[in-house]
Amino acid sequence: MLSEGAVKEINDLTGKYANKRSAVMPALFVVQREYGYVTEEGMREVANILGLRPVQIFEVATFYTMYNKKPVGKYHIQVCTNISCSLLGANHIVDFLSMRLGVKVKETTPDKMFTLSTVECLGSCGTAPMMQINDRYYEDLTKEKIEEILKGLK
Numbered sequence: 001m002l003s004e005g006a007v008k009e010i011n012d013l014t015g016k017y018a019n020k021r022s023a024v025m026p027a028l029f030v031v032q033r034e035y036g037y038v039t040e041e042g043m044r045e046v047a048n049i050l051g052l053r054p055v056q057i058f059e060v061a062t063f064y065t066m067y068n069k070k071p072v073g074k075y076h077i078q079v080c081t082n083i084s085c086s087l088l089g090a091n092h093i094v095d096f097l098s099m100r101l102g103v104k105v106k107e108t109t110p111d112k113m114f115t116l117s118t119v120e121c122l123g124s125c126g127t128a129p130m131m132q133i134n135d136r137y138y139e140d141l142t143k144e145k146i147e148e149i150l151k152g153l154k
């Protein structure tokens with residue numbers, strides 16, 4: 001069950017938008033923060049709080065890749081593989097991370113520290129190739145830079 005604080009946060013969102021459907025996306029981020037990923041229970045709770053049908057929540061959660069539908073590691077590494085990043089070596093970045101972490105894309109390391117994902121454009125094309133780890137962007141990536149970044153994640 002969502003905490004009292006999370007329920008209040010979602011309720012408060014409704015006052016910020018002209019209609020309740022506009023509150024679905026930020027409400028799903030609240031659910032993701034609370035549970036670590038967007039659970040079915042969490043989606044039903046959002047529907048209940050916002051007075052919407054569950055399908056109206058499910059369709060949003062399943063459309064966007066930024067909502068995790070299953071548990072992820074402590075560090076969720078999302079490598080952009082869209083056009084600008086691909087042209088500047090995103091696939092090599094993915095292969096390097098996969099080799100370095102010992103997991104394939106969509107997998108989590110056995111110690112639950114890292115999940116590796118590929119995503120569409122993150123809006124940072126000018127600093128490609130890039131990746132997002134949790135809420136932070138890492139740009140102009142090289143293998144050496146990634147080694148330094150991984151060393152800093154404990």
Ligand code: FES
Pocket residue numbers: 080081082083084085086120121122123124125126128130
């Ligand atoms: S193509 Fe990678 S951030 Fe836009």
